[in-house]
Amino acid sequence: MKNTKVLIAGYLGMFFFGVAFLVMGAVLPSLAAKFSLSEAESSLLVSFLPIGLIFGSLVFGPVIDKYGYKSLMLAAMALGAIGLETLAFGPNPGIIRIGIFIIGISGGMLNGATNALVSDASDDKSKAANLSLLGFFYCVGAISIPLLTGALSKYFSYTPIVGVAGALMVLTFVFYLFVDFPKAKFQQGFPIKKILGMAKEPLLLLFSFVLFFQSALEGLTNNWSPQYLTGSHGFSAEQAQYALSFVVVGMAISRLSLSLILKKIDGVKVIVMSMGLILAGALCTLFAQSSTAAVAGAVLLGLGLAATFPIALGKVGEKYKEMSGTAFSLALVISLFGNTLMNLFIGQIGVEKLPLLQIVCAVMIIILFAVGNKQTSK
Numbered sequence: 001m002k003n004t005k006v007l008i009a010g011y012l013g014m015f016f017f018g019v020a021f022l023v024m025g026a027v028l029p030s031l032a033a034k035f036s037l038s039e040a041e042s043s044l045l046v047s048f049l050p051i052g053l054i055f056g057s058l059v060f061g062p063v064i065d066k067y068g069y070k071s072l073m074l075a076a077m078a079l080g081a082i083g084l085e086t087l088a089f090g091p092n093p094g095i096i097r098i099g100i101f102i103i104g105i106s107g108g109m110l111n112g113a114t115n116a117l118v119s120d121a122s123d124d125k126s127k128a129a130n131l132s133l134l135g136f137f138y139c140v141g142a143i144s145i146p147l148l149t150g151a152l153s154k155y156f157s158y159t160p161i162v163g164v165a166g167a168l169m170v171l172t173f174v175f176y177l178f179v180d181f182p183k184a185k186f187q188q189g190f191p192i193k194k195i196l197g198m199a200k201e202p203l204l205l206l207f208s209f210v211l212f213f214q215s216a217l218e219g220l221t222n223n224w225s226p227q228y229l230t231g232s233h234g235f236s237a238e239q240a241q242y243a244l245s246f247v248v249v250g251m252a253i254s255r256l257s258l259s260l261i262l263k264k265i266d267g268v269k270v271i272v273m274s275m276g277l278i279l280a281g282a283l284c285t286l287f288a289q290s291s292t293a294a295v296a297g298a299v300l301l302g303l304g305l306a307a308t309f310p311i312a313l314g315k316v317g318e319k320y321k322e323m324s325g326t327a328f329s330l331a332l333v334i335s336l337f338g339n340t341l342m343n344l345f346i347g348q349i350g351v352e353k354l355p356l357l358q359i360v361c362a363v364m365i366i367i368l369f370a371v372g373n374k375q376t377s378k
Contacts, residue, residue, distance in 0.1 A: 018141025052104015061329025119317030214336030250302020277304030
């Protein structure tokens with residue numbers, strides 16, 4: 001029961017990370033209209049989210065290793081609630097920027113801490129499966145705000161919807177007060193030299209760069225698929241967004257299935273199969289001449305995107321049990337840079353290269369994971 005409560009706490013935290021990660025995309029058009037923002041001003045507003053995510057991802061690991069999970073999980077939930085309420089009711093863009101930055105910090109902390117928490121609360125056999133189920137809750141959170149704002153836009157503005165999400169985070173904060181989270185791993189001092197040494201650990205770097213390319217793949221698919229379909233295949237904006245929504249659907253189905261599959265099939269085989277789905281999805285997208293083909297490609301991409309994070313983080317959690325928070329922190333920060341750099345890169349070479357870049361990322365994931373897995377089995 002103790003571990004069940006901890007796992008529920010992790011799943012709730014990841015749900016709200018999904019909310020934090022997608023909330024800007026859902027409310028940005030309404031925000032831009034409300035405050036008469038130009039494209040440049042809207043872009044500046046959005047940029048505060050990834051900055052906050054990187055900051056939150058940097059701090060969570062050392063904090064949970066030194067002070068335990070409870071204080072950080074409570075702080076992350078409180079910050080998320082404050083950020084969402086600021087986004088909902090902020091009177092001007094300056095205040096809203098602060099709210100978005102706070103949401104980013106909360107999201108970065110929740111993403112990292114919930115992965116480390118579920119890893120620590122699971123035995124080695126169930127670790128990857130539980131992390132995969134954790135990813136399912138991210139999908140549910142990620143799709144909830146866009147669905148609600150879309151479905152209720154005729155009746156409500158984004159303000160009450162985002163405000164209610166913030167209130168739910170307050171309720172989760174109260175639940176966290178009664179959860180017996182794992183204690184700090186270094187209550188009698190903190191090994192600074194060991195932390196610095198981890199940044200040079202070949203195995204940790206291998207799996208971190210697996211996540212670098214995985215995060216790049218997710219960023220490319222989520223951010224550029226609609227533009228690719230409209231620019232290269234002449235799809236309408238509505239058709240392209242409809243197709244994109246099936247990426248999340250595919251990922252949710254896959255994450256839920258993986259919680260069972262990973263108990264029976266080796267992680268390496270699952271990674272190879274997943275990247276095969278990415279290849280098939282990229283080729284579908286490349287040759288899509290209809291909405292049906294684009295949706296099929298989106299579903300295949302979503303199915304293929306689901307496995308890498310839980311499996312790679314499971315390997316990191318197994319190898320670095322005594323400093324799992326710090327190890328996860330380093331891995332997730334490197335993954336965020338992959339997302340950022342690849343998005344900048346495609347802007348330089350052109351969105352028509354999207355399927356090619358997706359295939360390159362998939363191949364790199366297979367190579368790096370195979371090398372890392374071989375090292376762990378020695």
